[in-house]
Amino acid sequence: MKNILKVILCVLVCYIAIGLGWMTKDIIIHENGKDGIAILGYHGVVSEQEKKENYASNPYFMSISEFEKQMKYLADNNYQCLSMEDVEAYYHGKKEVSKKAVCLTFDDGYKNFNTIVKPIIKKYNLQATNFVIGYKTKTNNLLYLQTNDLKNDQYVEYYSHSYDMHHIGHLPYKKKIETMTTNEIKRDFEKNKGLVSTDYFAFPYGVSCQNAQDYLKSSSVKLAFSYNQNRHMTRNDKQYLLPRYLMFSNMPFPLFKWWIE
Numbered sequence: 001m002k003n004i005l006k007v008i009l010c011v012l013v014c015y016i017a018i019g020l021g022w023m024t025k026d027i028i029i030h031e032n033g034k035d036g037i038a039i040l041g042y043h044g045v046v047s048e049q050e051k052k053e054n055y056a057s058n059p060y061f062m063s064i065s066e067f068e069k070q071m072k073y074l075a076d077n078n079y080q081c082l083s084m085e086d087v088e089a090y091y092h093g094k095k096e097v098s099k100k101a102v103c104l105t106f107d108d109g110y111k112n113f114n115t116i117v118k119p120i121i122k123k124y125n126l127q128a129t130n131f132v133i134g135y136k137t138k139t140n141n142l143l144y145l146q147t148n149d150l151k152n153d154q155y156v157e158y159y160s161h162s163y164d165m166h167h168i169g170h171l172p173y174k175k176k177i178e179t180m181t182t183n184e185i186k187r188d189f190e191k192n193k194g195l196v197s198t199d200y201f202a203f204p205y206g207v208s209c210q211n212a213q214d215y216l217k218s219s220s221v222k223l224a225f226s227y228n229q230n231r232h233m234t235r236n237d238k239q240y241l242l243p244r245y246l247m248f249s250n251m252p253f254p255l256f257k258w259w260i261e
């Protein structure tokens, strides 16, 4: 009887040890950082009051305090913050990056990128890219960056988020890009000439399709970014389908840390 108990106890101990090992294996691996680059995809950042009054239920608009806490963490913990050119050089094997490498991107070209995000980026000596919707830069819409607002410097850069590929086409269950021919996609890119550089591109809603991939391969676009595959970008990823983490407001801070580790 005693022997049976010993065997059961032994099996239990082994079982728990294997389980614990399995659960902690990721933590141990991540202690030294993941390979590749954590590319973070934000949208808007607004004041605490505006967040409460106008964007309470919008997950893509963060409050200043939440955003600044993340930027301060990057700076305090010596994260290497990369520009689009750095990401491209890394992708082609021309540059090595730290295990703590991040790239900050923002979609849709909101005015608050210049008024709120940029001063915080400067304060912590980081850099960020905004992917701008071309036609919005000519609308005088106060919510969006206008042509004169798009001046690249050491802290911020502006690239393309399409000229006008956000609105859903005639098939409501598909994103517009999925309804477009390769030629229509080409024409959309051409409309951004003189407005914003298409050297780097972020897919509206992060959605790609075969026609877009075909066009990009024949174009001068250097890298294109998708969304939300919840993993770092590596050299094994497709050049025109690079993964980003979709950032959202009120995200638990440990999740932010986990993603960038």
Ligand SMILES: [Zn+2]
Pocket (backbone or CB within 6 Å): 107, 108, 161, 166, 204, 205
């Ligand atoms: Zn967008």
